[in-house]
Amino acid sequence: MSEKVLMKGNEALAEAALSAGCRHFFGYPITPQTEISAYLAKRMPKVGGVFLQAESEVSAINMVLGAAATGHRAMTSSSSPGISLKSEGVSYIAGSDLPALIINVQRGGPGLGGIQPSQSDYWQATKALGHGDFQLYVLAPSTIQEMVDFVPLAFEVGEKYRVPSMILSDGMLGQMMEPVTLPDSDSATASDKPWAVTGHKNQRQRNIANSLYISTTELERLNIERFQRYDEMKKHEQRAESYLTEDADVTVVAFGASSRVVRSAVNAARAQGIKAGMIRPITLWPFPVDAIQKTIETTKEYLCVEMNMGQMVDDVRLAVEGKRRVCFYGRTGGVIPTPAEVLEQIKTLAGKEA
Amino acid sequence: MAVVFEKTKGLTDAPFHYCPGCTHGIVHRLVGEVLEELGVLGTAVGVASVGCSVFSYNYFNCDMVQAPHGRAPAVATGIKRCLPDNVVFTYQGDGDLAAIGTAETVHAATRGENITVIFINNAIYGMTGGQMAPTTLPGQITQTSPYGRDTATAGHPIRVCEMLATLDGTALAQRVSVDNVKNVMAAKKAIKKGFENQINKRGYSIIEVVSTCPTNWGLSPQESIQWLRDNMLPYYPLGVYKDVTEGGSSHE
Amino acid sequence: MSKTWNVLLAGFGGQGVLFSGKLIAYAGLLDGKEVSWLPSYGPEMRGGTCNCSLVVSDDPIGSPLVVTPDVLVAMNLPSLDKFVDSVVPGGTIIVDSSMIEKKVERDDVTVYYIEAGKLARENEIEGCDNIILVGKMFKELGFCTEESLFKAVDKCVPARKTAMIEVNKNALKIGINA
Known part of the structure; x- marks a missing residue:
């Protein structure tokens, strides 16, 4: 266990993502999440990872979709208006049963709203971050230590149930500093991802990451199957x-x-x-x-x-x-x-x- | 008995759903043949885009990801950044690439994203039933330009290869057609070059295939080919708009 | 008995408000206390007023936003005007009197005036007004141990600016002796 350090919530979360084995970050600038991007822009190249500033939030989340489809731990971060833009991609990620991490450092809304802390994206995060029948695993940290601890948890639970995860933070937690213990580097637990799109090497059936089902009965069957997983999450993953x-x-x-x-x-x-x-x-x-x-x-x-x-x-x-x-x-x-x-x-x- | 023709291993056995006379089938086969000939089927990851070709994930005999409308270049970027040694390609229509996905396309190209893009330009939205596309010709009648595309209100068609050729990250921008045997052979050569560029890490390659849509053009397959020659090719001249392998500047 | 310090540091952007806050927070951390540091952020940081909420406590910290400070460190007049009435009765206000000519009119708070800017100039450590004020606050209130306060400087000064460590420690001493 390393010593306690004083760190901004956004930076601590970013460092935790590296410890959790995330090497692919795709983002777009917006206040008050900026420090996450800036921190990873500095650190990713030093650990052989990818930091990419996309042309839009829409692109960033779709880069996450592509990266997640390959089985890599991928994440994006934004603040409220940017999360709205990501909602299309989040729906596709959920519909393709891919785990990925989305960070929302909330600010006031609606519209451009303000840049001060808010919790007004609760409905969006828990009810409808995009079209269709789906849920995200949503964690709400209240300390900088939780900003750190919830990153590996979000990846692990997301991968277990093959659902996208969100850490719903806010401008206060993102900007404030508190003493925090950072996890040991590369403390990540890897999980098997037989579904990953990595090239079949002529050794297995093709893997397809897809959310399109023209057959009504097939789409219904998949949605029911997905909600059975959600039921399992309701049984085993509640935290308070x-x-x-x-x-x-x-x-x-x-x-x-x-x-x-x-x-x-x-x-x-x-x-x-x-x-x-x-x-x-x-x-x-x-x-x-x-x-x-x-x-x-x-x-x-x-x-x-x-x-x-x-x-x-x-x-x-x-x-x-x-x-x-x-x-x-x-x-x-x-x-x-x-x-x-x-x-x-x-x-x-x-x-x-x- | 000697085998004189064998279907490429680059395609699955699933029968195409495309309309009679549609050129998607030819282009699919060319892509499949190239992937097989380059020996990259095992490492290839294709990205299917929204439009008629969304079902291409059923046809290409490699791992596939289906992207939201217009986002194929972003999805391909995410894949390629995770799997830099795999061959990653997108297969996109004109609405996908040049309307809803213009930003993704331009920025993937200018980043020199090391991917191969197969772009089907048939001047119309096919899957939704024949609406005006960004590449619909001036005066062309579609469901949403029922009096013919009026450039005064609907603007002008985009020439994608010409536009992307201006970007430093583009390695290859070439427009081809599959309206006759000679052009089919040239198209295959261009597609192969597009994939070879990726293997040689040269950056973004786009092969635009001027294509037909008999169903939504309201023409027979033969008439479509003629319409393509008479109307599309004058507006979208075939040719190489940028090629870093022929003395152009590499994005690296 | 458990003790909580709710501190508000306020001044212009560029005066080192956030850095001095970080110094106090780190000193608390090194003493094994609970601490939180919350900056104002956004456009107001650029030339406008900038402030920093600090809590140093023996107990887990609830709200990190200091609304009614026990201690206000005012580094310019707008900040003093804005926050003077929010200080709890019996609280403390430390005023940088090289920046603020006005006197505090309340009689239910203890006010210390220190010409931090002038002291910094005289000692050729211009720009360290903020650290001198922290030194003064330490002298009058003793919110942490002296050892932790000086060790906090080592923690807060970035590696590329190690020359500033001694300068900041000197500024603390000037504030303590003022």
């Missing part, structure tokens, strides 16, 4: 952190950057004698339904805190199944909520005068 939830009257649900704010608010509430707790979804898809349902009996009020107008709150409500009220508090446009604001909400829900 439960913080002081066992006796909590008010359970706050928050992910990523906003979960940091909520942690401060929960601590402040506890200091005032209010039984508050937090569930922090780590996998946004599959959504950690189990962790939430475990708290329904003991929780009186749920509060979902997000840096958007209310997106994950839908999934929390689905998980709670109408058995409890689920309130929402959010800031949007790049505004980061303060612990004091969240504390007010918790106090109101706990029946204490705000």
Whole structure:
């Protein structure tokens, strides 16, 4: 284990990609993900890897498609407007059952929006990053250490189930520095990829990476098969952190950057004698339904805190199944909520005068 | 008994779905023969693009990837950067290459991406039923230019080889046709050169094949060939627009 | 008793706001504390106001965004004006008085005025105003150990600028003695 260093989230994530054996990065400049590209532009040539600045986000994701089809660990990174452009390629990657890593360092939207941190791409990441019936494996880091640790995890789970993975970060996590322990170099675990398009060497059947199926029944069969894999992921890959939830009257649900704010608010509430707790979804898809349902009996009020107008709150409500009220508090446009604001909400829900 | 003709191992046994008189079949066979003759079928990876030729992944007897519309050069770039010693090619139509995928095409060429591009120019969108393409001729009637392509509103056709020949990364830009035996032989020679360039790491090679689409042109196969000669070839003259092996500048 | 320092460093882009923040964060890291460093980013970095949120704490850090600082280091007038009222009562403001003539009008905070720019010029280490201010902050508040503070300089100065290590350490000493 190496010593702790102080590193920006974006750079730490980029370094983690190298340790995870990723040697192919295709990107396009956009704030606030820039440091990922800049870091890999510097490092890739030193480790015999490929850094390519594409002519567009559209091209970058399709280069990832090609690289992923060969069985190599490939990734791209962007921020919200750029991710929208990638959605076509992501759908094809999912439809071709290829694992690949997409990083979204979110900023405010819609449209060109702003460049300050946001979580307003939750719906996009978990419901519809492109056309068709498909899902991504979506991880939401809340610390720089998780920005690092989730990179190999995203590759490994993606390869296990043959699905594209996304790390849904944001401008705050991307730009901030925290102490972090970097993994040993080349700690990657390689997996067998008999499907990889590498040239058949006249020794096997042709491999074809394809998402076109004209036969309705064949396409339906493949979609059903893919959703069976998604069901397996729902069973085995849910991740969440439960913080002081066992006796909590008010359970706050928050992910990523906003979960940091909520942690401060929960601590402040506890200091005032209010039984508050937090569930922090780590996998946004599959959504950690189990962790939430475990708290329904003991929780009186749920509060979902997000840096958007209310997106994950839908999934929390689905998980709670109408058995409890689920309130929402959010800031949007790049505004980061303060612990004091969240504390007010918790106090109101706990029946204490705000 | 002596074998006088044998189908190339470069193609699978799947029967083509192409319309009678369509020249895709001839070009597929030429590509398959070249891959076989160069002994690269085992290392070749083809990229099928959206359009009539999307099903080429069923026909070329090598590993294949099917790309989103227009993105074949980007997909091929990703493959080639991972497998620099494999032979990577795209097979693209005019809508794919010169409309929705113009940026990908131009930038793959200017990067000198070491791939081979087979470009079928038949001046129309075939698979979707005959709409105006970027290469549709002035005055040409299509489903979306029902009064003939009006250059005042629909602009002018793109001459792809001429455009790409201006880029330093392009190793070969050659326009061929398969309208007669002589031209078929010349086309095969050009395709072979395009693949040899890649093997010799010379950069981006594009072979544009001026082709027919009898179904959507509303002509018989024979009439199509004549229409191609009378209308396409004057606008899209056959020839070598750039060839670094013939004293041009190499992208390296 | 656990202690958390919420620090806001603010000035113009180019004054080394982010670097001095990194120095404080690294000193905390070397002391085994939890630390976070969050810069303002975007167009405002270019000539406009630039600020940096720093948290040094014995406990895991929640929000890295410092909204109500315990310590404000103000390196220009717009920054002082913008953040002066956000400092918690009982907090500390360190003012670079070679850049800011104005006096802080609050009486519920402790204010230290230091002519960092002038001291830098006199000691021929121009441009190290920011580090002198960190030295001053250390002297008045002792947010880390002295050993870690100086070791942090070694960690923060990039390899291609090793000549700057001694210059920065000198600047810290000037701030500590001011």
